[in-house]
Amino acid sequence: MSKTIPQPDEVSKPFWDAVDQKKLTLQYCSACDRLQYPVRPTCYDCGKSDTLTWREVAGKGHVLETMVVHDTRVVRRKVDVPFNVALISLDEAPYINFLSNLPGTPAHQGPQGAAVELFFEELEGSGGRFIHEWRVVGQ
Amino acid sequence: MTTQAGWQRDRDGLGVWEHRGKVAIAGYGYSPLDRRWDGVSMDRTLGAFQVIAMQKAIADAGMTPDEIDGLMVCPEPAGDTWAQADRGLNRPFFAAPYDTEDGLSYTSAKWLIDEMARQGTPLTNLKYIDDKAPYIGPEMGKAAQAVGDGLAKNVLMTYNMGNVEGRYHLEEGIYSAGGRQWSAPWGWMTSAMMQHAFVFLQYCTKYGGSRDDLAPFVVNQRRNGLLTPWSFYTQHEPYQIAAEDYLDARPVAWPVTILDSDRPVQHAAAFLFTSAERARDAKQKPVYVMSHAQINKPNRSTMATLQDHEDVTDLLVKILYDGAGVTANDLDVFNPYDGFSVFTQTYLEAFKWHGVGRGEAFDFYKGDIRVEGPHPFNSSGGNLGNGRTRTAMYTDCIEQLRGIAGARQVQVKAETAACGMVTPTGNGHIFLSTVPS
Numbered sequence: 001m002s003k004t005i006p007q008p009d010e011v012s013k014p015f016w017d018a019v020d021q022k023k024l025t026l027q028y029c030s031a032c033d034r035l036q037y038p039v040r041p042t043c044y045d046c047g048k049s050d051t052l053t054w055r056e057v058a059g060k061g062h063v064l065e066t067m068v069v070h071d072t073r074v075v076r077r078k079v080d081v082p083f084n085v086a087l088i089s090l091d092e093a094p095y096i097n098f099l100s101n102l103p104g105t106p107a108h109q110g111p112q113g114a115a116v117e118l119f120f121e122e123l124e125g126s127g128g129r130f131i132h133e134w135r136v137v138g139q
Numbered sequence: 140m141t142t143q144a145g146w147q148r149d150r151d152g153l154g155v156w157e158h159r160g161k162v163a164i165a166g167y168g169y170s171p172l173d174r175r176w177d178g179v180s181m182d183r184t185l186g187a188f189q190v191i192a193m194q195k196a197i198a199d200a201g202m203t204p205d206e207i208d209g210l211m212v213c214p215e216p217a218g219d220t221w222a223q224a225d226r227g228l229n230r231p232f233f234a235a236p237y238d239t240e241d242g243l244s245y246t247s248a249k250w251l252i253d254e255m256a257r258q259g260t261p262l263t264n265l266k267y268i269d270d271k272a273p274y275i276g277p278e279m280g281k282a283a284q285a286v287g288d289g290l291a292k293n294v295l296m297t298y299n300m301g302n303v304e305g306r307y308h309l310e311e312g313i314y315s316a317g318g319r320q321w322s323a324p325w326g327w328m329t330s331a332m333m334q335h336a337f338v339f340l341q342y343c344t345k346y347g348g349s350r351d352d353l354a355p356f357v358v359n360q361r362r363n364g365l366l367t368p369w370s371f372y373t374q375h376e377p378y379q380i381a382a383e384d385y386l387d388a389r390p391v392a393w394p395v396t397i398l399d400s401d402r403p404v405q406h407a408a409a410f411l412f413t414s415a416e417r418a419r420d421a422k423q424k425p426v427y428v429m430s431h432a433q434i435n436k437p438n439r440s441t442m443a444t445l446q447d448h449e450d451v452t453d454l455l456v457k458i459l460y461d462g463a464g465v466t467a468n469d470l471d472v473f474n475p476y477d478g479f480s481v482f483t484q485t486y487l488e489a490f491k492w493h494g495v496g497r498g499e500a501f502d503f504y505k506g507d508i509r510v511e512g513p514h515p516f517n518s519s520g521g522n523l524g525n526g527r528t529r530t531a532m533y534t535d536c537i538e539q540l541r542g543i544a545g546a547r548q549v550q551v552k553a554e555t556a557a558c559g560m561v562t563p564t565g566n567g568h569i570f571l572s573t574v575p576s
Contacts, residue, residue, distance in 0.1 A: 003324040003325070003326075004310075004312070004313055004314060004315040004319075004323045004324050005313055005314050005315065005324070006314075006315055006320035006321075006324055007314045007315060007316040007320055008320070009316070009317070009320075012320060016320075037440055037441065038318075038320075038321040038440070038441060039321075044437075044439055064337070064341065064444075065337050065340035065341055065344065066340075067333060067336045067337060067340065067392055067393055067394065067395075068390070068392070068393040069326050069328075069333075069391075069392050069393075070389070070390040070391055070392070070393060071389075071390075071391045071392075072326055072328055073308045073309050073310050073328050073329070073330075074310045074323055074326055074327070074328060075309055075310060075311045075312075076311075076312075076313060077326040080326065082390075082393075083326060085325055085326055085327065085333065085392075087337050087441070087442055095439055095440060096440050097440045097441050097442055097444075098441055099321075099322060099325035099327060099441055099442075100325060101325055101326065108393070112340075112344060123324075125313065131324055
């Protein structure tokens with residue numbers, strides 16, 4: 001799959017640096033005791049920035065739902081249609097969700113509710129950059 | 140110029156709206172509707188259409204342009220922020236007033252004021268100009284609030300949707316920056332479509348059913364659109380679709396297909412807000428504003444969930460109903476937004492219109508939802524039936540309450556109406572009535 005390459009900014013750079021080291025680290029607000037993803041400059045709940053740190057998570061989740069892209073305006077992905085786009089909830093913080101293409105699962109066969117595990121996929125043409133991805137357990 | 144702050148009704152506990160029944164819509168107008176601007180016809184530009192709508196709204200109220208002392212314009216270019224960036228910035232311009240993009244893919248307040256003067260309807264007494272209004276959902280409430288707060292006596296509010304040639308929103312390049320770094324790599328398109336596909340799938344998992352259960356609703360939306368003389372479909376595809384057409388429609392982001400999506404068009408509408416007292420002396424039967432409400436809830440994580448959508452629409456409806464001092468049983472005409480078919484049921488169930496509760500929309504859609512029937516749902520035909528006007532639901536509410544909706548006129552009581560726009564986590568709604576109390 002020809003995925004686009006995330007371009008880190010000042011706030012997100014630690015996240016993507018960790019992904020390149022094959023670690024999934026999320027923002028954690030010590031005041032709210034809450035994890036946060038995507039990365040933001042401030043806590044979603046309290047709005048503070050000085051309470052945010054980084055915390056590595058285990059990488060276990062479940063498929064909430066899976067849709068299938070048949071026509072896309074993301075030009076780099078046109079060659080991939082049809083492809084799954086699943087919404088993954090993180091087991092240790094179910095209010096956190098991620099997108100996934102469910103590599104290894106054919107389009108339209110995304111299993112609702114299935115357990116998934118984290119892995120890191122090297123991006124084509126990126127010079128060694130990775131992205132966090134999820135695959136159905138047992139596949 | 141006077142400014143407006145803190146106008147939103149966006150939280151619980153506000154109670155009855157302080158201007159309930161004291162503000163009215165005295166006039167409305169709309170332009171012709173085209174699929175796209177053809178790049179040639181200067182009498183059919185976005186700006187020209189908007190001036191037509193504004194002139195009609197003033198005339199409809201029986202007012203004169205010099206009575207208008209407030210103007211509210213939505214700054215979104217052509218209603219869609221992508222229009223300028225993605226389409227035609229390098230195209231040649233024309234003689235004034237079309238010597239810039241202004242008037243072609245968006246319209247500024249200044250352009251409209253100048254053009255209204257050029258067209259013989261000068262707005263010479265404006266003391267309140269708001270060109271920072273959001274999209275029409277909140278914009279309607281903001282206009283009503285402006286009159287209630289005394290910022291102007293007669294506020295002319297206008298909204299347009301433009302569509303020029305070409306495909307838009309193409310996301311080229313190999314890098315994804317900003318907010319797109321969290322979504323584009325997985326093929327996520329910048330659109331509400333995919334977000335709502337996820338929530339719809341969660342809805343089906345929670346309550347049962349599938350996309351097939353939307354067929355009666357989508358088919359009826361087209362039917363209502365075909366009852367509207369100026370709709371895109373009446374003009375260009377004047378035939379009814381069947382459930383089979385819907386079920387076989389080309390998938391875009393499954394379960395969302397091409398027939399779950401509204402078709403972009405070029406169109407404008409305008410609404411004239413005034414005091415209830417002034418409206419009683421106006422040319423038309425007044426439509427009173429009883430309440431307005433707004434929701435703007437950023438996603439906690441990558442995507443909002445069904446629970447998020449249900450929670451915020453419950454709050455929206457509580458604010459709106461409390462503001463009007465009504466319950467669900469008091470709502471006669473209901474035009475919830477349908478920019479994608481897959482989220483309209485969220486509004487239907489939150490408003491509890493005709494007793495429809497959470498998880499009951501699919502059964503409701505199977506019943507008689509025609510305008511002639513006992514449950515005339517979305518009598519406007521919405522965006523799906525008319526094209527992406529984003530205003531058809533508002534003009535229909537006014538027409539139903541005035542009793543001038545023609546073939547779409549509902550046969551049930553039509554003394555109150557509610558409508559809004561856009562998606563469950565970001566929208567504005569308004570509650571209207573034929574009587575001020």
